[in-house]
Amino acid sequence: MELTDFDTLTFDCYGTLIDWETGIFEGLRPLLERVKPSLTRDQVLEAHARHESSQQKYTPARRYQELLPIVYKRLAEEWGVSHTHEECVAYGRSIRNWPAFEDSANALQYLKKHYKLVILSNVDNESFTYSNAKLQVEFDAIITAEDVGSYKPSPRNFEYMIQKMSDRGIRKEKILHTAESLFHDHKPANEFGLASCWIYRRHSQPGFGATMDPGAQPKIDFRFNSMADFAKAHQEALAKN
Numbered sequence: 001m002e003l004t005d006f007d008t009l010t011f012d013c014y015g016t017l018i019d020w021e022t023g024i025f026e027g028l029r030p031l032l033e034r035v036k037p038s039l040t041r042d043q044v045l046e047a048h049a050r051h052e053s054s055q056q057k058y059t060p061a062r063r064y065q066e067l068l069p070i071v072y073k074r075l076a077e078e079w080g081v082s083h084t085h086e087e088c089v090a091y092g093r094s095i096r097n098w099p100a101f102e103d104s105a106n107a108l109q110y111l112k113k114h115y116k117l118v119i120l121s122n123v124d125n126e127s128f129t130y131s132n133a134k135l136q137v138e139f140d141a142i143i144t145a146e147d148v149g150s151y152k153p154s155p156r157n158f159e160y161m162i163q164k165m166s167d168r169g170i171r172k173e174k175i176l177h178t179a180e181s182l183f184h185d186h187k188p189a190n191e192f193g194l195a196s197c198w199i200y201r202r203h204s205q206p207g208f209g210a211t212m213d214p215g216a217q218p219k220i221d222f223r224f225n226s227m228a229d230f231a232k233a234h235q236e237a238l239a240k241n
Contacts, residue, residue: 001195001221003237008140008170009111009197010161012152012179013121014098016199017108017227018131021210023098024048027091031072034081045210047075053183053212056122056151063124063146068092095123096130101201105136107227114234116140116170120161120177122151122184141165152184158192176222178230182214190218197222199230 014020025032025041032044039047051074055067062070069088076083108117117139121128124146132139143161150156162172178197179185189196198220202209224230 002241003176003197003222003234004241005174006115006176006195007174008116008118008165008176010118010120010165010175010177010194012181012185013119013123013128013131015180015201015209015211016178017100017104017135019099019101019201021045023094024210027094027097028072028075030087031076031079031081031083035079039079042205042207042209046207047078049208049210049212051075051078052210056145060145060150060154063126064122064144065092065095065124065127068095095127098131100131100134101227103226103228105134107231108135108137110231111234112137114238118161118165119143120152120157120185121145141168152181153188155188155191158188158194162192162194181211182218183208183212186218186220187214195221197224197230199227200225 011017025044028044028048032039048071051071055070059067069092072088072091073083111117117137118141119128119139120143122145123131125144128142128144141164143164145151145157148157148160165175172192172194175194176197177185177189177194178199180199180201186196186198196218200223203225224233
């Protein structure tokens with residue numbers, strides 16, 4: 001299997017292209033300043049993952065920017081600190097401030113020359129517009145949890161994406177699903193027989209950070225530590241062929 005075997009890349013966004021762990025941690029700072037004793041970054045991210053995953057399961061139709069305020073409230077309750085409704089709402093809006101990884105825009109601009117680029121994200125449409133501006137590329141399709149009415153790793157999101165790609169004449173065998181999260185993306189990608197590319201942003205850190213433990217390790221077809229490494233490997237594959 002070669003990177004040149006595919007014509008479409010379907011991307012997770014947050015954690016893969018956008019540095020959501022930094023965004024989450026900074027967005028929670030008003031709450032964290034009141035937590036005693038203070039928590040490590042990974043303790044914060046792991047707690048966030050638990051509450052976010054649970055909320056996505058129980059309120060799958062709620063938009064992401066409206067779901068995050070509930071996560072903020074649950075975290076405040078767990079840590080035993082005061083919070084206001086206004087803080088909760090502000091946290092939901094903080095998505096628009098989450099930074100892109102430094103290599104994302106350049107890598108996407110290069111890959112756009114060789115693939116169709118598709119977003120398959122757990123975000124809402126409004127929030128993604130702010131992230132899209134940071135990524136500086138025009139995607140061929142944008143599929144959000146708001147569109148589908150559920151959150152990854154629900155199979156509905158992948159069924160929807162595969163159907164929409166099929167409607168455009170794109171066969172599943174030509175799709176390479178590209179993501180950081182083993183839990184949200186690679187595990188369900190395996191279940192649908194999609195080839196997958198792991199952008200292992202946390203390669204130098206232990207644990208799973210802001211995503212849940214996937215349990216058994218999913219099958220991975222390609223692994224790179226960054227989007228820059230992915231783009232470089234594609235250049236090398238072209239040269240070899």
